[in-house]
Amino acid sequence: MSAEDLFRMPDSSGLELVDGEVRRVSPTGKEHGRIASKIDRSLGTYAEQRGLGETIIAECGFVIRRNPDTVRAPDVAFVRKERWTEGTSYFEGPPDLAVEVISPSDTYTEVDEKVRDWLQAGTRIVIVINPRNQTAALHRSLVESTRIDIDGSLDGGDVVPGWTLPLRDLFVP
Numbered sequence: 001m002s003a004e005d006l007f008r009m010p011d012s013s014g015l016e017l018v019d020g021e022v023r024r025v026s027p028t029g030k031e032h033g034r035i036a037s038k039i040d041r042s043l044g045t046y047a048e049q050r051g052l053g054e055t056i057i058a059e060c061g062f063v064i065r066r067n068p069d070t071v072r073a074p075d076v077a078f079v080r081k082e083r084w085t086e087g088t089s090y091f092e093g094p095p096d097l098a099v100e101v102i103s104p105s106d107t108y109t110e111v112d113e114k115v116r117d118w119l120q121a122g123t124r125i126v127i128v129i130n131p132r133n134q135t136a137a138l139h140r141s142l143v144e145s146t147r148i149d150i151d152g153s154l155d156g157g158d159v160v161p162g163w164t165l166p167l168r169d170l171f172v173p
Contacts, residue, residue: 003061003069007089013059018117020068026105028058031131035101035170036075039129043078043097043156046163053080053096053160061090064121072117074098078160094121096159101129115139124159134171 006017016023028036036058044055055078061071077095085091098118102111111128118126119142126139136148140157148154148167156163 001069003063003066003071003090006069006071007061016061016073017069017071019065019070025073026103028101028103032075032101032103035129035131036099038170039099039101039127039154039165040076042165042169043076043160043163046156047078047160050162051081053078054084056091056095062094062121063090063092064094064117070117072114074114074118075101078156080159094118094123096123097125097127097156098123099127099129102131116142125157127154129170131171134167136167 001017001020001022003017006012006015006022014025014027016025040055040057047053047055055076058075059073060077061073062077064070064072071090074095076099078097079091080096083096100111100114115126115128119139128137130136134150136154137145138148138154139145150168150171152167154165154167
């Protein structure tokens with residue numbers, strides 16, 4: 001199946017395409033949604049006020065590989081202004097920053113595969129939020145990652161300069 005075939009499906013929500021094969025992504029719970037929403041509000045507001053780019057929330061597809069096609073949908077994504085393109089189909093290419101919030105149904109192997117896919121496609125920062133132990137991992141390459149505990153902060157590095165979000169803010173309702 002191609003990215004275009006997936007996009008034309010009557011109900012492609014909750015689906016990703018990995019090397020031409022459709023994968024169902026389970027609906028998430030309210031904790032997952034709350035965390036992703038907090039990140040989107042913080043990152044989106046910061047980026048919008050400074051004219052840096054656009055944030056995108058779950059179920060927006062990014063075509064990150066062709067022949068066979070792979071379409072992934074991060075929980076939150078950021079695309080720098082100079083890379084943003086208008087249109088109604090999937091975004092062609094990776095986001096500059098991708099956030100994955102681990103769901104109760106996710107395995108660590110699945111999350112690692114997504115991180116690898118994002119980084120190999122050219123995403124510059126991948127943030128993985130782990131609600132199970134209230135930590136995060138910030139990945140800048142396949143070999144460089146930083147673990148952040150509850151007292152640390154997320155940051156946008158050189159992708160979203162100056163943006164930070166205390167991790168504690170994600171876990172305190």
